Amino acid sequence: QQNIQNLPIDIQTSKLLDWLVDRRHCNLKWQNAVKNIREKINAAIQDMPENEEIKQLLSGSYIHYFHCLRIVEILKGTESSSKNIFGRYSSQRMKDWQDIVSLYETDNVYLAELASLLIRNVTYEGPALRRQLAKVQQLQQELSRREVECQSSAASMRERYYAACKQYGITGDNVTREIQALVKDLPVVLEGVGKDAMKLEKQIQLYSAFTEFVCGWSEGVLPLLTFVQKRGNTTFYEWRTGKTPTVVEKPVVEEAPADAITEDTIDWGDFGKSSGSQDTASAIKVEDEIDWGISLEPDASITGIDWGDSEAPPDKIEIVDAGTDCPEGVAKGEDALTMLENPQSRSQFIDELTEVKTLFSLPPCGHI
Numbered sequence: 001q002q003n004i005q006n007l008p009i010d011i012q013t014s015k016l017l018d019w020l021v022d023r024r025h026c027n028l029k030w031q032n033a034v035k036n037i038r039e040k041i042n043a044a045i046q047d048m049p050e051n052e053e054i055k056q057l058l059s060g061s062y063i064h065y066f067h068c069l070r071i072v073e074i075l076k077g078t079e080s081s082s083k084n085i086f087g088r089y090s091s092q093r094m095k096d097w098q099d100i101v102s103l104y105e106t107d108n109v110y111l112a113e114l115a116s117l118l119i120r121n122v123t124y125e126g127p128a129l130r131r132q133l134a135k136v137q138q139l140q141q142e143l144s145r146r147e148v149e150c151q152s153s154a155a156s157m158r159e160r161y162y163a164a165c166k167q168y169g170i171t172g173d174n175v176t177r178e179i180q181a182l183v184k185d186l187p188v189v190l191e192g193v194g195k196d197a198m199k200l201e202k203q204i205q206l207y208s209a210f211t212e213f214v215c216g217w218s219e220g221v222l223p224l225l226t227f228v229q230k231r232g233n234t235t236f237y238e239w240r241t242g243k244t245p246t247v248v249e250k251p252v253v254e255e256a257p258a259d260a261i262t263e264d265t266i267d268w269g270d271f272g273k274s275s276g277s278q279d280t281a282s283a284i285k286v287e288d289e290i291d292w293g294i295s296l297e298p299d300a301s302i303t304g305i306d307w308g309d310s311e312a313p314p315d316k317i318e319i320v321d322a323g324t325d326c327p328e329g330v331a332k333g334e335d336a337l338t339m340l341e342n343p344q345s346r347s348q349f350i351d352e353l354t355e356v357k358t359l360f361s362l363p364p365c366g367h368i
Contacts, residue, residue, distance in 0.1 A: 026107060026112040040096065053070075207356050224352055225356070228349060246329035
């Protein structure tokens with residue numbers, strides 16, 4: 001007899017609740033009993049002792065029969081002082097939870113509720129967690145792949161960064177300061193470019209002959225490049241005036257210290273600090289009668305409307321050339337810069353040099 005009772009029964013999960021009802025282990029209207037139990041649980045949890053385990057049990061999304069059993073076991077320790085000589089508890093908390101457990105055990109309501117929870121977990125919650133786990137694993141693999149790509153890209157960018165720094169002749173520790181230090185070597189580099197431009201006499205002559213033959217231009221081409229080829233990287237003053245300056249005063253650029261911090265502050269002046277006597281002295285005096293300059297009587301001096309067609313000679317506009325305020329032979333400001341230091345002349349120099357390069361980059365006529 002004992003061996004027969006211990007034999008396992010294979011029941012399909014989705015039909016477990018129906019099996020319990022068909023075998024009369026549970027009542028068909030067990031849901032009404034569960035509804036009454038849920039109301040009692042909601043009322044009982046309003047008055048609970050301070051216990052960490054009870055807080056963890058009540059923090060769950062759904063309190064079922066086994067939670068209630070554990071709460072009763074905990075209350076046996078916290079409410080032991082309310083136990084009488086008959087083994088009963090006078091504590092209302094203990095009575096409420098014992099009643100809840102008793103209602104669960106009546107007609108095996110707890111079996112029906114747990115079977116319903118099991119069916120829902122197996123049918124819906126389990127597959128949902130499995131799908132979520134698959135998505136998380138896929139996301140983890142994707143993030144791992146992206147991490148490897150980012151590390152590889154970071155290493156590549158680091159190599160490119162140090163290669164670019166090496167190309168400019170800096171270490172890359174402080175790019176701003178190091179590039180500012182390179183500016184000191186810029187005049188030497190530009191002077192070398194000017195010397196190299198002096199070797200382009202044949203190329204300039206060929207370009208001039210080409211443009212004259214193709215376009216019929218009689219005026220000179222490449223004026224600035226021709227000037228640099230003949231005179232080198234001279235001052236912009238010499239290019240503008242055609243005269244060599246006797247005095248060159250280049251603008252001085254002061255380098256700001258590394259730890260210089262500029263803060264925008266508002267100067268409020270002495271607002272609100274003036275005394276009463278000063279306020280009285282600076283007050284605006286308002287006269288009793290204000291002259292608005294309007295009169296209702298006609299003015300005999302005004303005979304008509306002046307349309308501006310009188311024969312008075314117009315004012316002369318005097319145009320002053322830039323740089324005329326400097327003494328003769330003195331180069332200041334942008335005039336003191338060299339041809340390749342001045343942004344305007346440097347851009348024109350690059351444009352004209354590009355024109356010559358384009359001509360010599362064309363294929364021979366026989367291959368067109």
